[in-house]
Amino acid sequence: MKTILKGLMLIILLILSVNALAANPEITQVSYNPSPAVPGATIIVLVQTENQDSIAYDDVTLQVENQYPFTVKATDEYPNPKNVGTIDGHGNALTQFTIYVDPTAENETYYLPITITTKLNQTGKKINHPIVVSGQNPVIKVISMSNDKFLPGQEKEITFTLQNVGTSPAYDIILEMQEDRTVTATGTVVERDITPLGAATAYISTINPGEKKETTLKISVTNTATIKNYTQPIKVSYRDASGERTTETSYIGLKVFGTADLDVTLKEKTGYIAPGQTATITLELFNKGLGKAEFTLVELKINGGTIDKPKQFIGALGPNDVDTVKTDITFTAEEGDRTIEATINYQDSDSTMKTKIIQLPLKTQQAIAEGPNMLLILVILVVIGIIVWNFFIKKKKK
Secondary structure (H helix, E strand, O other): OHHHHHHHHHHHHHHHHHHHHHOOOEEEEEEEEOOOEOOOOEEEEEEEEEOOOOOOEEEEEEEEOOEOOEEEOOOOOOOOOEEEEEEOOOOEEEEEEEEEEOOOOOOEEEEEEEEEEOOOOOOOEEEEEEEEEOOOOOOEEEEEEOOOEEOOOOEEEEEEEEEEOOOOOEEEEEEEEOOOOEEOOOOOEEOOOEEEEOOOEEEEEEEOOOOEEEEEEEEEEOOOOOOEEEEEEEEEEEEOOOOOEEEEEEEEEEEEOOOOOEEEEEEEEEEOOOOOOEEEEEEEEEEOOOOOEEEEEEEEEEOOEEEOOOEEEEEEEOOOOEEEEEEEEEEOOOOOOEEEEEEEEEEOOOOOEEEEEEEEEEOOOOOOOOOOOHHHHHHHHHHHHHHHHHHHHHHHHO
16 A cells, blocks of 8 residues: 555656646736837837746746748847746746838738747747737828929920838829810810820839839920929829728929020111221120020120120010110221120029120221212302303304
């Protein structure tokens, strides 16, 4: 009988020792922030471990597995796996991990695997803790564009940059240039100055949260477009993970501009362009460009002469505008042809100051010498004729 009792006691001790070897501290609590987790962002996971036994456990180690959509971002301060050391009987420990949530994660609950091991139990125990991922709906915005300046009659390809500023993926994104026609009261359709060439839409399959993607549209400006800034509506539509389509209208600014192109010619002259003479010249200043010139100032110089009004302010010259510059020039005694140098300073349509210098040649003329007064000669001849006639008449009468 005593032998039987001793055997039973030995079996009980063996069972207790095996259980003690197989036992582990328990993961009693897991929390994460922010909650719910957001796709494309990180969460801080805190794991509380408790030793519910009276004996101490050495080399207690916690490890988080990488499992979609979670990736552990280990650092020197917060490594993975994390050895928390010894947990005394009825003691506890708190361990922190940084976890990245994949941007493609949908609005649902995922599971984060966490394993705890000890020195005596290398196999350990694994739990799968639920993590709720909930992003807002995707939001697609046109954040930038290239080539926003056009000349009348110009065709150009514009690159649009779209970004998903929401927190869940967007699918089947369509960028479209909308109709912008005006219908008058009589029903006449006034065509727009800015139109797309080819397809008026562009397609992108997917844009993840925070991601940027580019697409292009080709745009044409009519020859008759007004020089001004245009606001052009652009429609953007996309689907979320559930298939629901959202349509939004964005607005882009396009500038139709033209540069001024000033020129000057000699319109007319009075007097003689000759040494020692004074002549009046009229210059014609005109804008043959598509932009407006502002603050136009003309400065005149000449070799071998003095200009009465060397600086003349013109002001604004729109496309096809004409103005005149008139002044007297007194030529010096030197022989030879002259050249008028016209310097035109103006502010172009892009608000930059520009200068254009034009050379206008003047051919020297020979002053016509004063000839005899033919009328006086004729009168003298008539008087002489009358005297001679009277002389012969009187002589015959005698």
